[in-house]
Amino acid sequence: MTVTVAAGESREAISSQELAVWRMLQRAQVRITRVLEADLLVEHDLALASYDVLTQLSESPDRRLRMNDLADRVLLSRSGLTRLVDRLQRDGLVEREACASDARGLFAVLTDDGAVRLAEATPTYLRGVRAQFLDILDAGELRQCAAMLNKLFPAPADEELPA
Amino acid sequence: MTVTVAAGESREAISSQELAVWRMLQRAQVRITRVLEADLLVEHDLALASYDVLTQLSESPDRRLRMNDLADRVLLSRSGLTRLVDRLQRDGLVEREACASDARGLFAVLTDDGAVRLAEATPTYLRGVRAQFLDILDAGELRQCAAMLNKLFPAPADEELPA
DNA sequence: GCTGTGTAGATGCGCGTGCAACGTTCTAAG
């Protein structure tokens, strides 16, 4: 298997092995994410994105976060988050609350029902992450993985992984 | 930061650091994929999924693949692939061709135009993979990464990465 | 006070996706 590149476009050739690593990473990630999402959907009727939102809120002071901040943490566009919170609100898992200091701003607040739902779903989520990911790697590999991720992902500074 | 788990549901607690590795992996992957897709879209008006299809076809004997096999390699549902190939065919990058030995089957075949388009887009793609991923890691890390992926992804046997 | 620039969220729209159901064809059992 060789990689053909239009002449003179890339400074340095990429070996097919390097490319294969990248491709495999993509596949592994997609596969794991799908299993995780399917499990959450079947057992708790909760999409992965919804689970992420609930998690982020539950870990924030007063269980609340500005829509904007929330969008950043959940890797969703602003509009995407608006609709997702719409749905979560419809299901009673989240409330919207005005921001006193800035009339433009809205807080998304985790409700008690939301907290319960999250607590119910979390074992499923963690079991999935274990089975698909953590259990397969040993402690050393996990450390290596963390080190690589710190290089790959210019973190928002407040969340650096210890080597 | 501590992870709260409903009592007695998971055999063994997951440390917050382990969980953080997983979360970061998700984010890094999403971020890289988005940049890659955006680049391809801007420079060549080609979605990442389309690029993957063209690539798979170009690497297959006679530049053709059965729809089913193609769907597996591209990580897309059958229906998703049907529509995607519809679009690629509309744009003249791919043709559908009947299968002689099995009247149910269809081949997706890369056209010359498709090959050209792929060749044009490939430098962009490779540059992106380099910039977002390969250049950031050194050779040793890449080897570690490959080793982990081989454990994580039960590959179709024909595509194992060398340690 | 007004005005201009920037920011926080919400909305219209089009697109791509997966699921379930369907028609067609292949294969095996009787």
Next chain:
DNA sequence: CTTAGAACGTTGCACGCGCATCTACACAGC
């Protein structure tokens, strides 16, 4: 030959997403 079941691919449908746009508000400068 006939019939049951499985496999291949397509289609109807609903949903979730991102982009561009819009409104409401904030904060500067005059």
